[in-house]
Amino acid sequence: MAHRLRLLRLDGVVILQAEELYRFYRSGEEETRALRGVTLHADAGEVVLVSGPSGSGKSTLLACLGGLDDPDGGIVRVDGHRISHRPEAERAALRARLVGVLFQSGNLIEHLTVAANVDLAQRLAGRRDRRLREELLDVLGLSARAGARPSQLSGGESARAGLAVALANRPALLLADEPTGELDQHTEVPVLRLIREQADERTAVVIASHSSAVRRLADRVVELKDGRAT
Template structure:
């Protein structure tokens, strides 16, 4: 069953008199329990696609629906409600509140989603190799640690859909495998997972590889 559907997404950006086409009629569906890797060169529109799929950004054309509910052309409070109920989101930056510890960031996401389970926080932190960092502020984390803390926050509410942008970009090979194992585990539990990545190790474990170029899907 498709839990995320996007049809004919277009996104344009204007810089002075120039128009940049970031998305060119993208159509994509993601099924429950599917692990998909989205690959493509830098600047091809992958991050823009994730922003539109999550309702962080509004496409200029097309429609996105999440578990049968329309995300596009809805007021921000409605999009925020859908994100809180159904989506886990990890972008390349800005995933953590700087004044909150790792533990507090994860707890906040649980509370926002309405499923507060503080007893599960330590287990989630441990699964992502963040032992000893629960009480650290984001400013004291490395890039890779911050990404994994952001991923922990994204997973905190056990979302139906997880969208991630380069979750393993700044980690070593052993830590990358740990993150991939975690992603596959939650995917096998029914969560639909879409990962933007340049990692061949991550792509090799995906159920489906989607190749993206010049604002559209060329394969997958």
């Protein structure tokens, strides 16, 4: 099985194409050059780790890749669709359909149950797939917690519920910013296993992380330094 999946990963279908991204933050006379010409590609089935010191631009890069932020220069394409340089509503619609986003700040809506959070992610993409929802909750060990609200979840359960939401539409691209940052080694394992399995289903995965377990999982590492990829 592992062999077959490894072969699938080698066929080089480019899912993410980010070319020469620039992002500057300005406030008064101050200018922070968060991204200075970053180019990054990810293939179907590939897990790319974005690594680098604090402030090197990792979160800014991931936000631009998922259309949460718009770069000042350069272009981002996901599965052939340009997601950069569009009005926010268009970026949001493309993101809902093509990109799963798992950020540390959380992607769960507090007043909705875990199941309703997954449903909402599907509705935003114009879909409804109860079976996939049940499958995700089952694989993530959350079936018994489907009716719980985010505030009632442990840290590990929250991370897994966030992943269920990120994967609710079988995204072409999964972006994760420190997905296991608040987890201990024990709870990190199932989250990373599911990310690997998702990649094996041909999703391209880009993860920003300091975790050595994520580094071991990655097929490729891109180092960021002062807004540049080295």
